Amino acid sequence: MDVGDADARLSAVAAAIAEPARTQMLCRLLDGCARTSTELAIVAGVSPSTASVHLARLAGQKLVKVTPQGRHRYYSLCDANVAAAIEALILVAGAPRQPFEPATPDPLRSARTCYDHMAGRLAVALHDGLFELRWLSRSNENDYDVTRKGVEGFAELDVDVAAARAARRRFACGCLDWSERRPHLAGALGAALLASALRRGWMIRDLDSRALAITRKGRRVLRERFGVEV
Amino acid sequence: MDVGDADARLSAVAAAIAEPARTQMLCRLLDGCARTSTELAIVAGVSPSTASVHLARLAGQKLVKVTPQGRHRYYSLCDANVAAAIEALILVAGAPRQPFEPATPDPLRSARTCYDHMAGRLAVALHDGLFELRWLSRSNENDYDVTRKGVEGFAELDVDVAAARAARRRFACGCLDWSERRPHLAGALGAALLASALRRGWMIRDLDSRALAITRKGRRVLRERFGVEV
DNA sequence: TCGATACTTCGATTACCGTAAAAGCATGGA
DNA sequence: TCCATGCTTTTACGGTAATCGAAGTATCGA
Numbered sequence A, B: 001m002d003v004g005d006a007d008a009r010l011s012a013v014a015a016a017i018a019e020p021a022r023t024q025m026l027c028r029l030l031d032g033c034a035r036t037s038t039e040l041a042i043v044a045g046v047s048p049s050t051a052s053v054h055l056a057r058l059a060g061q062k063l064v065k066v067t068p069q070g071r072h073r074y075y076s077l078c079d080a081n082v083a084a085a086i087e088a089l090i091l092v093a094g095a096p097r098q099p100f101e102p103a104t105p106d107p108l109r110s111a112r113t114c115y116d117h118m119a120g121r122l123a124v125a126l127h128d129g130l131f132e133l134r135w136l137s138r139s140n141e142n143d144y145d146v147t148r149k150g151v152e153g154f155a156e157l158d159v160d161v162a163a164a165r166a167a168r169r170r171f172a173c174g175c176l177d178w179s180e181r182r183p184h185l186a187g188a189l190g191a192a193l194l195a196s197a198l199r200r201g202w203m204i205r206d207l208d209s210r211a212l213a214i215t216r217k218g219r220r221v222l223r224e225r226f227g228v229e230v
Numbered sequence C: 001t002c003g004a005t006a007c008t009t010c011g012a013t014t015a016c017c018g019t020a021a022a023a024g025c026a027t028g029g030a
Numbered sequence D: 001t002c003c004a005t006g007c008t009t010t011t012a013c014g015g016t017a018a019t020c021g022a023a024g025t026a027t028c029g030a
Helices: A003-018 A020-031 A037-044 A048-060 A080-093 A106-110 A121-132 A148-156 A161-166 A187-199 A216-226 B003-018 B020-031 B037-044 B048-060 B080-093 B106-110 B121-132 B148-156 B161-166 B187-199 B216-226
Strands: A064-069 A072-077 A112-114 A117-119 A136-138 A144-146 A173-176 A183-186 A203-205 A212-214 B064-069 B072-077 B112-114 B117-119 B136-138 B144-146 B173-176 B183-186 B203-205 B212-214
Touching: A003 A020, A003 A048, A003 A080, A003 B003, A003 B020, A003 B080, A020 A037, A020 A048, A020 A064, A020 A072, A020 A080, A020 B003, A037 A048, A037 A072, A048 A064, A048 A072, A064 A173, A080 B003, A080 B080, A106 A121, A117 A121, A117 A183, A117 A187, A121 A136, A121 A183, A121 A216, A144 A148, A144 A187, A148 A161, A148 A187, A161 A187, A173 A187, A183 A187, A187 A203, A212 A216, B003 B020, B003 B048, B003 B080, B020 B037, B020 B048, B020 B064, B020 B072, B020 B080, B037 B048, B037 B072, B048 B064, B048 B072, B064 B173, B106 B121, B117 B121, B117 B183, B117 B187, B121 B136, B121 B183, B121 B216, B144 B148, B144 B187, B148 B161, B161 B187, B173 B187, B183 B187, B187 B203, B212 B216
Parallel strands: none
Antiparallel strands: A064 A072, A112 A117, A136 A144, A173 A183, A203 A212, B064 B072, B112 B117, B136 B144, B173 B183, B203 B212
16 A cells, blocks of 8 residues: 555546547536446447446446446446536536536426437426325335335326236336436336326327427326426 | 547547557646656656657647746646546556545655755745735736835845846746646746745755655745744 | 447557657756 | 867667457447
């Protein structure tokens, strides 16, 4: 643990930050949100394979950590020290970074799809609302169940809870929302809920992106039924 | 001034820090003292030419600044932001740096030669003492003159002020002390003063280094005459 | 069981960067 | 005017690392 060792580790950390593609990834993660390797590849303008190598190196230096979730792997900054170091470097670089540009475009941040269920601010609020209304309960660490009251409520929305339960996939569970860093509803039930919302015209799927556009009707219903302001 | 630009500058700064030789130089400068390129070359374990290239790059990224002084060029960190950034990186690297090792070995720091005059804590204190006693006065920005009282005082020490004034070199001036970051006395007068001090046995020159060993007699005289505690 | 998606590992190519010797430049002092 | 010292620039070389496509692995859903 001599001083040369310490310098060497410092060099390694700085080198990990220095590569332009990695710099861009780190800056993108500076808002604290987690992102997939594919997204970060696009941000950095490199191929997925290259991005993977870069992320491995960042992880090796304990600059980012990875949270696997299904077939996705979400990357985020390791801790506050890392963010502080990068911000200190930004200051030295004299780059007058905008006070705060929400790095995730706002429409995406507020409501989008995650695979086949809802994600974003709306989804997280809805997730919390469903627990508050006692439609959902926790069956274990991360798996949910639907209460009797929930069964009735979902039925009114044409969400077939029994079918979801019978599906050959996980029924209902929390899924870490990468922009909000809190869980939203996933699994067969989450998928059925999104399907119902689209069917009923509460929201419209953007064809080009994962964004969800909330309709006026949807806005009203969500507020009245679930206490969710969009 | 777009965001890609800012990232590129960040990369460049991090890359400048990342190279092991440069990392060592920067860490060495972390105590705020200025050092010559030769010293930093030794610290980094590279040849003078290589060190020069490295320092040029650090200067290019505004990480260090250079203060020419005679044929020496003193390098130091550019500002507090740079030190902060490096310390933030050290934290991330998880290197438990010693609370504070005085990077300059203490004997050297307290008294040494700088070319042909005294440097270090002693020299800086002596410099201030000479002004307090009104032996010296400022003739301009960085050049000094000897007062009538000073002429008498120096004469008592066998320091020939007239000869120093006649010498074909700068008479008396401030010279930035690289460990104290405040000026000590240089020029022909500074050289004559050191010569006298050595002659009178106040201090002894170390043959292998620039260190000066203060004798007991020297310690007493310096305290009594100049109010300088060594 | 099977395909689709997300991501990683492997292999070969290419470009860049650190390195030191030698030569050049500037300053200081005799 | 001259030399010595301290430092920089130039030049050529060698090694490291970034890159992408292709192949491999894991997970999910049908």
